[in-house]
Amino acid sequence: MMALQGKVAVVTGAAQGLGKGFAEILLQNGAKVALLDINEKAGKELETQFNEAYGADRTHFYPVDVSSDQQFKDAFQKILSKFGQVDIFCNNAGIINEKQWEKTVSINLCGVVRGTYLALEHMKKENGGQGGVIVNVASLAGLGPLAQTPIYTATKFGVVGFTRALALASEVANYGVRINAMCPAFVRTPLIDSFNSEEQIGQFMGLADFTRSLMEKFPSLEVEEVSKGLLLLVKDDSLNGACLAMMRDGAGLVSFPKEIPKTPVAL
Numbered sequence: 513m514m515a516l517q518g519k520v521a522v523v524t525g526a527a528q529g530l531g532k533g534f535a536e537i538l539l540q541n542g543a544k545v546a547l548l549d550i551n552e553k554a555g556k557e558l559e560t561q562f563n564e565a566y567g568a569d570r571t572h573f574y575p576v577d578v579s580s581d582q583q584f585k586d587a588f589q590k591i592l593s594k595f596g597q598v599d600i601f602c603n604n605a606g607i608i609n610e611k612q613w614e615k616t617v618s619i620n621l622c623g624v625v626r627g628t629y630l631a632l633e634h635m636k637k638e639n640g641g642q643g644g645v646i647v648n649v650a651s652l653a654g655l656g657p658l659a660q661t662p663i664y665t666a667t668k669f670g671v672v673g674f675t676r677a678l679a680l681a682s683e684v685a686n687y688g689v690r691i692n693a694m695c696p697a698f699v700r701t702p703l704i705d706s707f708n709s710e711e712q713i714g715q716f717m718g719l720a721d722f723t724r725s726l727m728e729k730f731p732s733l734e735v736e737e738v739s740k741g742l743l744l745l746v747k748d749d750s751l752n753g754a755c756l757a758m759m760r761d762g763a764g765l766v767s768f769p770k771e772i773p774k775t776p777v778a779l
C-alpha cells in the first residue's frame with residue numbers, strides 16, 4: 513500500500529462536493545493537497561479552512577478552468593515550484609450541461625485528458641519522474657447510459673475508456689504510473705439537482721421522472737463514502753486500470769469481459 517505521509521496530491525474541482533471530500537481524506541492521511549477549481553471564492557475559503565484544520569501550508573488553492581490548457585499548465589508549474597513534486601493527481605472537475613454540450617465535453621473529457629497528460633509527463637520514469645497515481649472521476653454513467661444526459665454519459669464513457677487504455681500503455685511502456693477510474697452512482701452534492709434544471713438539461717427535461725426512478729434504484733451515496741473509494745484507488749499499488757463502481761448497496765472493482773458478449777446475426 514502507498515503511504516501518503518509527505519506525498520503531494522492535486523485535486524481538480526476541489527472547492528465543493530466530491531473534490532472537497534477527496535482533498536480532505538488525502539489531508540487526513542498525511543498528504544499535502546493542491547486545490548484546483550474555477551470557483552475562486554469557494555476555493556480560497558476552503559484553503560483557509562483546511563490550513564486551520566490540518567496545519568499551515570498543507571493546502572494551497574489555485575484558480576483554474578480545466579478547459580483552459582494554459583491555465584492548467586501555469587497552475588501545474590506553480591504547484592511544482594511550491595511543493596517540489598506531484599505524486600497523486602485526481603481529475604474530478606465535471607459538469608452536467610446538455611445544452612452547452614461542447615462545454616461539457618471540454619471540461620468532463622478534455623479536462624481529464626489535460627490533467628492526466630500533465631501529471632503523466634511529470635510522473636513517468638522515462639522522464640526521470642518518481643512514478644505516481646492518477647485517479648479520473650467518471651460515473652456509473654460511464655458504465656451504463658443515463659438517458660437524460662447523453663452528452664454527460666458520452667464524456668464519462670470517454671473517461672473510462674481513456675483511463676483503461678492509458679493504464680495499459682503505462683503497464684506496457686513501464687511508465688511507473690497507475691491510472692484508475694471512479695464510477696460512483698448518485699452522490700449527495702449540488703450536481704445531482706441538475707436533472708431538474710431546464711438550463712442544464714434542455715430538450716431532455718421530459719425524462720426527469722426516468723432519472724428519478726434511477727435515483728430510487730441507486731439511492732444517493734454520501735461524499736464521505738465515495739472518498740474512501742478514492743483512498744483505495746490511491747493507496748492500493750496493485751491497482752492499475754481499475755474501475756471502482758460505487759453504489760449504496762456496495763462497491764466493487766468492475767470486471768470487464770475479455771470478449772464482447774454478442775448475439776450472432778446473419779449478414
Ligand SMILES: NC(=O)c1ccc[n+]([C@@H]2O[C@H](COP(=O)([O-])OP(=O)(O)OC[C@H]3O[C@@H](n4cnc5c(N)ncnc54)[C@H](O)[C@@H]3O)[C@@H](O)[C@H]2O)c1
Nearest residue numbers: 525528529530549550577578604605606651698699701703
Ligand atoms: N454527484 C454525483 O451524483 C456524481 C456521481 C458520479 C460522478 N460524479 C462526478 O464527480 C465529479 C464531481 O462532481 P460533484 O458531484 O462533486 O459536483 P459539484 O458540482 O458539487 O462540484 C464540481 C466542482 O467542479 C468545479 N468545476 C466546474 N467546472 C470547472 C472547470 N471548468 N474547471 C475547474 N473546476 C470546475 C465546480 O466549481 C465545483 O467546485 C464530477 O466529475 C461528476 O461528474 C458525480
Ligand SMILES: CC/C=C\C[C@H](O)/C=C/C=C\C=C\C=C\[C@@H](O)[C@@H](O)C/C=C\CCC(=O)O
Nearest residue numbers: 651652653655656657658696697698704706707
Ligand atoms: C442527472 C445526473 C446526476 C448525476 C450524474 C452522476 O454521474 C450519477 C450517475 C448515477 C447513476 C447512473 C446510472 C446509470 C444507470 C444505467 O446506465 C444502468 O444501465 C446501470 C448501469 C450499471 C448497472 C450497475 C448495477 O446495477 O450493478
